[in-house]
Amino acid sequence: MEKVFRYIEDHADMYLDWLIEACNQPSVSAQNRGMVEMKELVKRFLNMINVEVEEITTDGYPIIYGELEEGHNKTLTFYNHYDVQPEDPIDHWKSPPFEASIREGKIFARGVADNKGNLIARICAVHAYQQIYGKVPINLKFIFEGEEEVGSPHLEFFAKEHPNKLKTNGIIWEGGSREVESKRPHIGLGVKGICYVELTCKGADMDLHSSEAAIIENPAWRLIWALSTLKNEQEEILIEGFYDDIVPLSDLDKKFIGSMIYDEEATKKLYGISKFLKNVSGDALKESLTADPTCTICGIESGYIGEGSKTVLPSIARVKLDFRLVPNQSPEKIAQLLRNHLDKHGFTDIEIKQAHGLHPFNTDPNHPFVNTVLKSMDEVYQEPPVILRNLAGSSPMYKMLKNTNIPAVQIGVANLQSNYHAPNENIFIDDYIQGIKVTAAVINNFR
Amino acid sequence: MEKVFRYIEDHADMYLDWLIEACNQPSVSAQNRGMVEMKELVKRFLNMINVEVEEITTDGYPIIYGELEEGHNKTLTFYNHYDVQPEDPIDHWKSPPFEASIREGKIFARGVADNKGNLIARICAVHAYQQIYGKVPINLKFIFEGEEEVGSPHLEFFAKEHPNKLKTNGIIWEGGSREVESKRPHIGLGVKGICYVELTCKGADMDLHSSEAAIIENPAWRLIWALSTLKNEQEEILIEGFYDDIVPLSDLDKKFIGSMIYDEEATKKLYGISKFLKNVSGDALKESLTADPTCTICGIESGYIGEGSKTVLPSIARVKLDFRLVPNQSPEKIAQLLRNHLDKHGFTDIEIKQAHGLHPFNTDPNHPFVNTVLKSMDEVYQEPPVILRNLAGSSPMYKMLKNTNIPAVQIGVANLQSNYHAPNENIFIDDYIQGIKVTAAVINNFR
Structure with missing residues (x-):
C-alpha cells in the first residue's frame, strides 16, 4: 500500500x-x-x-x-x-x-x-x-x-x-x-433515529381579550398540561412503552463509548452552561449523548410574545417535538405511543402531525x-x-x-x-x- | 329636567x-x-x-x-x-x-x-x-x-x-x-386588577442542534414544568396564598351579577366553541366572568416554529402571563407570591419581569x-x-x-x-x- x-x-x-x-x-x-x-x-x-x-x-x-x-x-x-x-x-x-x-x-x-x-x-x-x-x-x-x-x-x-x-x-x-x-x-x-411531530391545540376561532380567560378555554394551558405529562423534571419520558424496545448497551458498546473524546470544560465554556443535564459527566455523559433517547421541545408558540404587554387569550398553541431514537425504537411506534398517551390523559383534542421520521x-x-x-x-x-x-x-x-x-x-x-x-x-x-x-x-x- | x-x-x-x-x-x-x-x-x-x-x-x-x-x-x-x-x-x-x-x-x-x-x-x-x-x-x-x-x-x-x-x-x-x-x-x-409578568428561562448561550438535548438542559422544558405547577387542569391556581385575600361575594353582588345579560349561544357561535370553561353556564358563568381571578398564558415562545421541521435545542424560553385580580388582591403581592412559588418548586433560575400591575x-x-x-x-x-x-x-x-x-x-x-x-x-x-x-x-x- x-x-x-x-x-x-x-x-x-x-x-x-x-x-x-x-x-x-x-x-x-x-x-x-x-x-x-x-x-x-x-x-x-x-x-x-x-x-x-x-x-x-x-x-x-x-x-x-x-x-x-x-x-x-x-x-x-x-x-x-x-x-x-x-x-x-x-x-x-x-x-x-x-x-x-x-x-x-x-x-x-x-x-x-x-x-x-x-x-x-x-x-x-x-x-x-x-x-x-x-x-x-x-x-x-x-x-x-x-x-x-x-x-x-x-x-x-x-x-x-x-x-x-x-x-x-x-x-x-x-x-x-x-x-x-x-x-x-x-x-x-x-x-440515532428521529420522530419529529407537531402538536396543535385549538381554542376559540380567534384571539380574544384576556379578560375572557375566566370563561373561555386557553389552548396554551392545555398544551402545557399535555406536555408536562410527557417528561418529568428527572428527564424521564413518561409515555407508556417508550423505553420498552431499547436494547441495553453491550460491554463493547461501553468500551467504544469510553474511547470517545468529550471536552466537558470546553463545551461548558462554549455554550455558557455551568453543568450538563442531570449533572452527569465522564463516561455517563458520553453514554447519555450516545445512547439516551430524547424528547425535545424544538419550538413552541402561542399568542403574543412581542414587545410590551398584550392581554390576549390565544386561539391556538403549537409545539414541535423531536424524539431522538436509539437502536430498536421506531418513529412510527413512538408516534402511536404518543397518540395513545395523549388520549389516555384526556388530550384527544390535541392534533399530532408527524413531520418526519427516521429509524x-x-x-x-x-x-x-x-x-x-x-x-x-x-x-x-x-x-x-x-x-x-x-x-x-x-x-x-x-x-x-x-x-x-x-x-x-x-x-x-x-x-x-x-x-x-x-x-x-x-x-x-x-x-x-x-x-x-x-x-x-x-x-x-x-x- | x-x-x-x-x-x-x-x-x-x-x-x-x-x-x-x-x-x-x-x-x-x-x-x-x-x-x-x-x-x-x-x-x-x-x-x-x-x-x-x-x-x-x-x-x-x-x-x-x-x-x-x-x-x-x-x-x-x-x-x-x-x-x-x-x-x-x-x-x-x-x-x-x-x-x-x-x-x-x-x-x-x-x-x-x-x-x-x-x-x-x-x-x-x-x-x-x-x-x-x-x-x-x-x-x-x-x-x-x-x-x-x-x-x-x-x-x-x-x-x-x-x-x-x-x-x-x-x-x-x-x-x-x-x-x-x-x-x-x-x-x-x-x-378587575391585573398583574402582567414575563417569565424567562435561559439555557445555553445559543440555539444548539437538538441531538445535544441528551446532555444539555432545555429551557423550554423547564418553563413548561414551572408553568404546570401554577395551574392545574381543574383551573385551580396553585400559587400558595393566591386566593387568600379574596372577599366572598355579597348577596347584593350576586343580585347584580344576576342582572347581567350574557347570550351564551351567541358567544359560542361567535367564538366557535362548544362549551365554556369548566362547562359552566347561567349565573355560574356570569359569576366566573365577573368574580374569578385568572392566570392566563397570553403568549409563549421558544425555539423554531416556522414551516417544516428544524431540529433545534432552544437557548431561551419566554412566557407572558396575565393575572386578572379581584377585590382585595394586589398585583405586587401576586408577583411576590409567584416568585415564592417558583423558588419553592426549584425554579429559582426563572426570571420574572413585572411588566405592569393595576389594582x-x-x-x-x-x-x-x-x-x-x-x-x-x-x-x-x-x-x-x-x-x-x-x-x-x-x-x-x-x-x-x-x-x-x-x-x-x-x-x-x-x-x-x-x-x-x-x-x-x-x-x-x-x-x-x-x-x-x-x-x-x-x-x-x-x-
Whole structure:
C-alpha cells in the first residue's frame, strides 16, 4: 500500500482539482439547481475509473448506481449523495459557495464536507489503486443518490426494487469526521433515529381579550398540561412503552463509548452552561449523548410574545417535538405511543402531525467489517480512532438497509468544525488526502 | 329636567359638532402626537362652561384639572382622559381615524368611544343645564388626564400631591356602555386588577442542534414544568396564598351579577366553541366572568416554529402571563407570591419581569351614590340597567382612589361593539345624546 499512498500524495493537486470541479457545480436538490449537470459530472468521474454506470430513475432525482470488477470474493459499496443543501444565508459566506476557495489549508465550498469531499475521495482512492495495481482486489458498488438533503424519499424504493444491487459485504457510508485539536478520526457505526411531530391545540376561532380567560378555554394551558405529562423534571419520558424496545448497551458498546473524546470544560465554556443535564459527566455523559433517547421541545408558540404587554387569550398553541431514537425504537411506534398517551390523559383534542421520521441504524460493533476499517484507519492516521456508536445527526441508513444484515460504517474527510449545512462549509486539504488513503486501505484490506 | 332634556335634543347637532371637533384632533399619547393641541381644545371647552382650569404639570402630559361652582353641599367629579390609542392598523379603517365620519347612525373615529365621547358628553351636560337653569346645583370637579392609554403614570402622584382637588362625594368615571340588541345600558362599579409578568428561562448561550438535548438542559422544558405547577387542569391556581385575600361575594353582588345579560349561544357561535370553561353556564358563568381571578398564558415562545421541521435545542424560553385580580388582591403581592412559588418548586433560575400591575377597584354597591346614578339612568333609558360589579378591562381607578372611600361608577356613551383600541372605533349618535342626558340627570339628582 505504500505505493498507493505515495501515488496519492504525489497526485494530491490533481485530486484536489477533481474535488474543486465537483464543488463548483451547484447541485441543490431542494431548488432543482444544477442537478442534471452534477449527475453528468459524477457519471463522468465514475466512467474515468471504469465503473459501469446505470441511472435509476425515480419521481425525483435519479440514483446513480455503478459496479466495478466482478468475480471477487468480497463486495464493498460506497453510499454517497451528489446533492447539497441550499447556501442560504449567502451573506455569511466569505467566498462564493459554488466557487471553491482555498485558505489556511482548507477548502471552502457548499457541499465540500457534506458530502462531495467523500464522494470524490472514494473515486480518487479507486483511481490511485488502479494506477498502481491495474485493478481493485474486490468488487465495488456505488450508490450515489441525489435526494439525501431532501429526505431520501426514494432510497427505500431502490432497496426494495433492486435487491441485487443492494447485495454487498459492507458499506462505507458518508459521514465521519476528525477532531480539530487532537486530530483523532471518528468512525461511526450508526445513527440515532428521529420522530419529529407537531402538536396543535385549538381554542376559540380567534384571539380574544384576556379578560375572557375566566370563561373561555386557553389552548396554551392545555398544551402545557399535555406536555408536562410527557417528561418529568428527572428527564424521564413518561409515555407508556417508550423505553420498552431499547436494547441495553453491550460491554463493547461501553468500551467504544469510553474511547470517545468529550471536552466537558470546553463545551461548558462554549455554550455558557455551568453543568450538563442531570449533572452527569465522564463516561455517563458520553453514554447519555450516545445512547439516551430524547424528547425535545424544538419550538413552541402561542399568542403574543412581542414587545410590551398584550392581554390576549390565544386561539391556538403549537409545539414541535423531536424524539431522538436509539437502536430498536421506531418513529412510527413512538408516534402511536404518543397518540395513545395523549388520549389516555384526556388530550384527544390535541392534533399530532408527524413531520418526519427516521429509524435508528446500528452496525454490530463485533462485525469483522468494523475491524477491517479500524485496521485501515490505523495504517493512515497517527491518532487512535474515536468509535462512535451513534452519530449525532440522522441519516437514511435504515431506509436502505433494514431487513438486511449489511454492516455500514461512516468515515470521512470532514472535521468537527466543517460547518455542515451552514455558511463557510469547509474541510482540511490534509484530511481530504488522508481520507483518500483510508478508502484505498479499506479496498486493500477487505479482500 | 324635561327642559334640559329637550334642550339637549334640540341642540343635538351642535353637541355632535363639538364631539367631531374633538375627534378630529389627534391626541396619541404613545406617540406624542397632537397632545398640546388637544389639551388646549379641552381647556377651551371647559372655559366655555365657566370652569376654572388649572394645568397640573407632570414629567409626561399635564392633567387638566377644573372646578365649577362652590359652596354647594355636594361635589361630583368627572374623570376622563384626553389621549387616545394609536390608530394602527390604519389599513383596516373604512374612513380616516382622525376625520370623524357618520354612517348608519354612528360616529366613527379614533377615541370616539374611548373616551372623547364621554369627555365631551360631560361638558355638554353641564352646558345644557346651564342654559336652562343658569348654573348647576352642585360643585363640579374635572380631572382629565392625558396618559391613560400609556398606563396613567402620574395619577397616583396627582392624588398624593393634591388631596383637596381629589376631595369629592362621588366620581363618574369613563367606561360603561350599552348592549347593542337589547339596548340595556351598563353601569360599572369597578374593574378587575391585573398583574402582567414575563417569565424567562435561559439555557445555553445559543440555539444548539437538538441531538445535544441528551446532555444539555432545555429551557423550554423547564418553563413548561414551572408553568404546570401554577395551574392545574381543574383551573385551580396553585400559587400558595393566591386566593387568600379574596372577599366572598355579597348577596347584593350576586343580585347584580344576576342582572347581567350574557347570550351564551351567541358567544359560542361567535367564538366557535362548544362549551365554556369548566362547562359552566347561567349565573355560574356570569359569576366566573365577573368574580374569578385568572392566570392566563397570553403568549409563549421558544425555539423554531416556522414551516417544516428544524431540529433545534432552544437557548431561551419566554412566557407572558396575565393575572386578572379581584377585590382585595394586589398585583405586587401576586408577583411576590409567584416568585415564592417558583423558588419553592426549584425554579429559582426563572426570571420574572413585572411588566405592569393595576389594582382592582370596587365601589360598594350599597353606596347611596350608586342609587343616585341608577335613578338618573331610569329617567333617561327605557331599558333596565345591567349592573356590572367588574368591567372586563382594567382601569387606573385604584391609583387615584386608594386610601379614600370615594365611590366611582362607570357610565358612558359607547356600546359593546364600539371597537375600543381597534379600527373603526364608533358609537351610536343616539347613545351619545342619551349619555349627555344621563350626566345632566346625575348632576340634577345628586344635590
